[in-house]
Amino acid sequence: MHSFDELLAYFEDNLKEQKFINEPEELYAPISYTLALGGKRIRPVLTLMACDIFGGNYKDALPQAIAIEMFHNFTLIHDDIMDNAPIRRGRATVYKKWSPNIAILSGDTLFAYAYQFAQKADKNIVQDILSVFNKTAIEVCEGQQYDLNFETRNDVSVEEYVKMIRLKTAVLFGASLKIGSIIGGADKDESEKLYNFALNIGLGFQLKDDLLDTFGDESIFGKKTGGDILTNKKTFLFLKALELAEEDTKKQLLKYYSSTEYNDEDKIERVKSIFSKLSVDTITETEIDKYFKDGIKFLESMNISRENKDELYKLAFKMIHRSN
Template identity: 60%
Template sequence: MHSIETLQEKIKKAIKSEKFDFKPSELYEPISYTLSLGGKRLRPVLTLMACDFFDGKIKNAIYPAIGIEIFHNFTLLHDDIMDEAPIRRGKETVYKKWDSNIAILSGDVMFALAYKYIAKADKKILPEVLSVFNQTAIQVCEGQQYDMNFETTKNVTIQDYLKMIRLKTAVLLGASLKIGAIIANARNHEKEEIYNFGLNIGLAFQLKDDLLDVFGNEQKFGKKTGNDIITNKKTFLYLKAFELAKNETQQLLKKHFGDTQLENNKKIKVIKEIYEQLKIKEHTEKEIEHFYSEALKNLETINIKDERKTVLKAFAEKLMVRDY
């Protein structure tokens, strides 16, 4: 079994060694740029980890893992156009640095490249890998569409929200693990359990992100908190607050949440006060804990020695206790 750090190093090195210096440069430079910005490489690490966990050969998982990371970065390129996000990982987004057309087309070619890397999986398991990947790619697009819809939908429920983040974020974590398991020739029920483990970790991960956006330590978080509040994003925190708030508090929440005139810091302060009053931090932590413990249950049902589960558990825990 390899440590998290070893696998992270392996995938970072592998991604770095892939060159995208093809022509026309207008198409490929944004790809090199995006991939050089780094990030946690969460998804490809999960692929390698699952492959290792089920006793597969890590080298067979490297290319599909890179494919998954390229796919993830493609979705960021297009999401940033749609969300008009100027900054990502502390740098200008592709659509800002170049323009929308470049971001659309570079994204498209990244999507094709992702498949090219996925297709390097062993022939015997390629149809199964491809089927998981196709399904996931479609779901991620559906998640992004729901996310955009929510901006103008009035009655978004917590259930709607959980469905959206499941599609937009969690399924790709599940698929990353499952593809690693397929490459390692795991049994069918093991593939399903590791997928569900990823799904639950993914849900907890996104809720943790929502929480950090409001209550994170700015120094450690590396960016200003309160962005979701400023942009009126209907996160779990807001939806829970709206569910729990009564009478005047609910009116106040409604009034201030959609208020585009209110000065940003004032708005963050008011909304945060309501959240504190309603113990939203604790409610969110409870929800995170719920999905986290569901994930651990998924892991328990897999009939593999406990000591082999340490790396996966440690990784999941690392994602949960982070304050960045």
């Protein structure tokens, strides 16, 4: 099989070929800009990889790999409006660089293009592919809505949080592999196992995001830590801390998350110290490891070669045990 890096290089080369130089320029420039910003490209490579694993020609899965990357970027463009996020991958977000209206509309257009690519498949499997794609698109929207709802709620449980990140983040990893496996010719049972593998790894991936944002080593993480604390984001760490804390500590924590009397450094230090005292960092690590192991169980139960399992294992390990 082909390695992650080989497939990544193939994908990048071909994504570059997609030129959005159409008119009106205001609509297409933000699309080119967003797709060129980069990112890890894990999702599209997963699609190529799954096709490869089941004996398909990975090049046959290119349109769907592009569709998934386009869909992912569409969600980022719209999420950045909703989250008032001025910076993404070190550059101004579309709504900030252009305007919210242009961000809405270029996002919509990118979504339509994603579908244009998604349907480029053999007619015997196109509806299976689109069913996964549609279901996932709807779930990702649901996840984002839960995330928005959580901002104004004070009674979010850890369980609800996990449901939210499953929808907002993990299902797209699942869909990326599942769609690739359909193109590669996998049977339903194997596709489903691969999906569940990715779902668990995706959950671990997101919890790792939460952990790094607060406890990452800044020199490796590549940006300042504490962003989630400063924006009062209800992450796994925060919700777990609330769940574990005694009444006094809980009050303290809620005060830090609602008061403006602390300066940034001070607030981050105080919250981190509560997290550490409650061992929330270790607990999160353990939880991530649990998801990793649950994912690997699905992988091991699959009827594919050792070599293929190892390649997916390596990728899952990299996604979860990363430092940035």
